[in-house]
Amino acid sequence: MSDSDPHIEAEPPFIQSPLKARKGRGAVSNLQGRYETLIREDIDDGWLHTDTDIGDVEADPSCDSPATSDAEQDNAPAWKTEVIEERAKTILSRNQSPDVPFSISLNPYRGCEHGCIYCFARPTHSYLGLSPGLDFESRIFAKVNAPELLRRELAKATYVPEPIALGVNTDAYQPCERDLRLTRRVLEVLHECGHPVALISKSSLIERDIDLLADMASRRQAMAAVTITTLDPAVARTLEPRAAAPARRLRTIRTLTDAGIPVGVSVAPVIPFVTDPDLERILAAAADAGAINAGYVMLRLPWEVSPLFRQWLEAHFPDRAARVMNRVRDMRGGKDYDSSFGTRMHGEGIWADLIRQRFEKAVTRLGIGLRSGRFKGLDTSQFRAPSITSAAGSSGATDKAKNKKARGSAGQLELF
Incomplete structure (x- = not known):
């Protein structure tokens, strides 16, 4: 992007200083920006070169050029991510929500460096006395004992296996995972135990663990x-x-598919007048890449996410900010967000119905499956409880583990 872009120079009426749309952290109130110089030594995230592997969708290498002069960058503070080690007391979260296809989830991290401005998990940092803006993106809590806690949970005589969703609240493959490898170690425990797992991510780092997956x-x-x-x-x-x-x-979809791993695409969130025009193209590109299943979620703006997102709109799309929020409220009963079960994921009303119809018609035309219901097709019958004393990734189990009754079934694959 360049400074000549009118979307960049626009000044929201409720902001004192003009905002510049620069690559950096999603919380646009940080006027100096963050991570103006990006280093990608351990993983290819597609930003440093043109990617022409699939269709005509290309990453623009010029996007990494900052919208400010070298002198301005030199004066900017050297912001860095702070990773805080946390020894969690529990590691598995259970829910009974009818809106998600899993009952058990595991998140190795709190906070996420990806900095997605719309992230529904941002308010969770408020519970820690931190901001859902920059703190959520730059103060990451790593549950360093996650693999050990998981091993203890799976070793309990009362544990009944069912698929675990990994990386739902915050991405399990965010940048700090390159060094910490907590997600990798969690997968090693699940692999050792024959325990089913479902992952969701925006990161190509997931390719690192193809051997296990x-x-x-x-x-x-x-x-x-x-x-x-x-x-x-x-x-x-x-x-x-x-x-x-x-x-x-x-x-990444193509790479995982070629490795024999069933992959779906999650079009989330669908943002009116910003990303919704891409809906059919995303589904078509994902299907061409090998995705066998698809789902979507309309933009959700709970609690502190709403003002952050509206600030982002004013900075980057001032010409349509009011239209976007009006359409969001049309689908949320006149509010920025309605958390009611049954409607919180897709909204309600005529506009929500139109998005649903577009999605369903596209999926039918492309011949890929619809995401619905609970996980199907993941086999829990091969589960064997681990020995608490054995190392993650080792083979074998104690006699007690071998005699533990395994429960579960396998059916047609259905992704979340």
């Missing part, structure tokens, strides 16, 4: 979903500033 998938114990919000790299780089480029995510 492919083996588990061959036994119907692993599936994945890749979130794609837009195919426009210029929008993605401000909306999801530290996630992989859209074209790179499509290549």
